[in-house]
Amino acid sequence: MADWDTSAALGGHLRDQNATAEKKPKNEHRWIWFVTGPTACGKTTVAKALARELGFTFVEGDDYHPKANVEKMSHGEPLTDSDRAGWLQALAEHETAAPPTSSSSSPHLVITCSALKRHYRDILRLGAKHAGDLRIRFIFLSAPEEVLRQRAEKRKGHFAGAGLVKSQVEVLEMPDPDPKKEGGEGDVVVVDVDRDVESVERAVVERVREVMGGEEGDFLRLN
Numbered sequence: 001m002a003d004w005d006t007s008a009a010l011g012g013h014l015r016d017q018n019a020t021a022e023k024k025p026k027n028e029h030r031w032i033w034f035v036t037g038p039t040a041c042g043k044t045t046v047a048k049a050l051a052r053e054l055g056f057t058f059v060e061g062d063d064y065h066p067k068a069n070v071e072k073m074s075h076g077e078p079l080t081d082s083d084r085a086g087w088l089q090a091l092a093e094h095e096t097a098a099p100p101t102s103s104s105s106s107p108h109l110v111i112t113c114s115a116l117k118r119h120y121r122d123i124l125r126l127g128a129k130h131a132g133d134l135r136i137r138f139i140f141l142s143a144p145e146e147v148l149r150q151r152a153e154k155r156k157g158h159f160a161g162a163g164l165v166k167s168q169v170e171v172l173e174m175p176d177p178d179p180k181k182e183g184g185e186g187d188v189v190v191v192d193v194d195r196d197v198e199s200v201e202r203a204v205v206e207r208v209r210e211v212m213g214g215e216e217g218d219f220l221r222l223n
């Protein structure tokens with residue numbers, strides 16, 4: 001897939017729709033999808049599947065935590081706002097960074113980030129203001145606390161254990177995706193993940209294609 005040709009990720013019908021627009025310049029805005037939610041909800045699992053399906057670059061947000069944060073979380077100790085500040089900043093910098101020049105990596109990203117509070121999501125939204133034609137969207141993976149605990153307990157070789165679940169759920173400011181409601185966050189897609197992995201992955205890919213198809217359609221009409 002050509003790096004900047006988002007339509008290639010959207011499936012045949014859009015390409016057909018695009019046939020008359022072939023002589024038009026390619027859609028050059030970048031897409032960044034943040035896959036969010038509390039520990040062990042399935043962010044990494046879903047983000048990898050999404051990146052694979054869309055041909056986007058996968059970024060593991062946990063890799064950007066300083067050692068001190070990882071150390072804290074590995075003892076089940078919750079992070080504070082100030083612990084998270086540098087980490088959120090590091091993830092936000094992906095938005096303004098120059099797209100990769102390598103033809104093997106897409107400039108469009110899928111990034112995992114718990115983004116538990118509205119304020120954190122707002123920090124990530126800021127990139128769109130600074131980076132020109134950039135589309136930032138969120139997927140929030142929703143599951144009951146007990147499901148999170150079970151998944152964290154079963155997971156092997158990860159610094160975050162089940163001890164982190166309670167504090168994450170307590171601090172969570174769950175996004176309401178209805179833009180008509182006060183405080184609604186219309187750029188968030190909420191997906192129920194209390195079901196098998198394949199069904200979650202299918203639902204996420206479908207919802208993302210819907211959003212991108214709609215926006216791409218608008219873009220083509222405008223151009």
Ligand SMILES: Nc1ncnc2c1ncn2[C@@H]1O[C@H](COP(=O)(O)OP(=O)(O)O)[C@@H](O)[C@H]1O
Pocket residue numbers: 037038039040041042043044045046112151152154155156193194195196197198200
């Ligand atoms: N829908 C699902 N059903 C059952 N287990 C899941 C599901 N999604 C993820 N898992 C498992 O739960 C654990 C946590 O998933 P992970 O992707 O690491 O979550 P996160 O990145 O949000 O911490 C992993 O062991 C993963 O294989």
Ligand SMILES: O=C(O)[C@H](O)[C@@H](O)[C@H](O)[C@H](O)COP(=O)(O)O
Pocket residue numbers: 038039040043044062065073078079084113114115116160168
């Ligand atoms: O904001 C935080 O407190 C952390 O980012 C936390 O939310 C995140 O979930 C951990 O990094 C655990 O890693 P997993 O989410 O991959 O379990």
